[in-house]
Amino acid sequence: MINVKKFGLMLAGLSVMLLAGCGHQLTTTKTTYHRDGLVAVVKGDAGGVKRVSYHAKTISGHAQVNDGKYVITVPVSTAKQTVTIKAKNKTVTTKVAAATSMGDYAKIAKTYNQALIASALPADVQKQLKAAGTTKPTKLTPAQQAAMAKQQAAIKAAMAKATAATKxxxxxxxxxxxxxxxxxxxxxxxxxxxxxxxxxxxxxxxxxxxxxxxxxxxxxxxxxxxxxxxxxxxxxxxxxxxxxxxxxxxxxxxxxxxxxxxxxxxxxxxxxxxxxxxxx
Incomplete structure (x- = not known):
């Protein structure tokens, strides 16, 4: 004979376990994410937890879970990345696709800074620099050499001032x-x-x-x-x-x-x- 009371308790216990299992889920909305501006935005569902942890080549950290959903921003790189997301005893992975580089940062920064400094120079100094870049070298007289040295000293001083002003x-x-x-x-x-x-x-x-x-x-x-x-x-x-x-x-x-x-x-x-x- 089946003990009805015990059987009922067993069913109740099983229901609680099933509900707990349903409440603790961890998923992502895509198997691969692509760049959105500077990052890839990884989204997913995480039930029964307040936050998830994540790790990728370009970033690691924690994301809050709100209404069972989380959002992670992963900086893109030139290489494909695997993003590992964890919550309690569950783990899920997804991919962030490789993105195209704009170029060597140091070179771009140098180009930008030089142009920025030049923009802060007085108009007459800008003209002198432009003229110096297009003038072909010729043999100068002592007086011309002295004048050029004075001009170069003035340009150097103006450059130092513009560099400080745009720091x-x-x-x-x-x-x-x-x-x-x-x-x-x-x-x-x-x-x-x-x-x-x-x-x-x-x-x-x-x-x-x-x-x-x-x-x-x-x-x-x-x-x-x-x-x-x-x-x-x-x-x-x-x-x-x-x-x-x-x-x-x-x-x-x-x-x-x-x-x-x-x-x-x-x-x-x-x-x-x-x-x-x-x-x-």
Whole structure:
């Protein structure tokens, strides 16, 4: 004879175990994720836990679980990555696809900084530098040599002054990982640099700055120099950007991707900031 009372308790216990098993789940929404700006956004479900841990070649950490869902941002690199996600005794893996580099970061940073410093030079010094770059060497008289030495000393002093004035706006000589490297009135610059390769740039400016002529000019200079440093035609990009923002639906939060010389510009809006992502 089956003891009905014991059988009922067994069923109740089994139900609790099944419910507990259902509550503790760990999944991802895709088997492979691709770049979205500077990162790949990995999403999934995790029931019965408050947070998950994760590890990839470019990042490790923890992500909070809200309403049974988690979101992880993984900086992209030139190599395919395996992302391992854990919660209690469960583990799941997914992939982040390789992304194209924009080039050697150190070279791009040097190009940008040189252009930034030059932009801060007085107009007459800029003309002198331009003329010096196009003048063919000739035999000079002692008086001409003395005049040139004086001019070079003045240019050197002006360069030192411009370098100091633009110090906070310059890109650092080296960067590793996903970092904000500049914050000025012209906006913030966030970079993803992996193994010396520049994977992407985020140029972020407050919407309020675009209504201020001085800050708007600073943002325009910063954006133009960044675009030029990565090989794009800054004037064409700026023109396409102005046209796109003029023609866009007022309720839209993004505009169509702008392309120039292999560089992609993706633009997004929030209520307070404008985001421009530069990638390849």
């Amino acid at each position: 906070d706006a310059q890109l650092p000589a080296s960067v590793s990982g996903l970092k904000q490297v500049v914050a000025t009135a012209g906006g913030k610059i966030r970079l993803n640099v992996q193994a010396g390769q520049l994977m992407g740039i985020a140029d972020i400016v407050p919407m309020s700055a675009l209504k201020n002529k001085t800050q708007q000019k600073q943002f325009g200079l910063q954006f133009g120099l960044l675009a030029t440093a990565v090989g794009a035609n800054a004037k064409k990009v700026a023109s396409a950007f102005q046209k796109a923002t003029k023609d866009q639906d007022s309720s839209a939060t993004t505009i169509k991707t702008i392309r120039s010389n292999g560089v992609k510009f993706n633009v997004g809006f929030s209520t307070s900031e404008l985001f421009i992502y530069m990638t390849k």
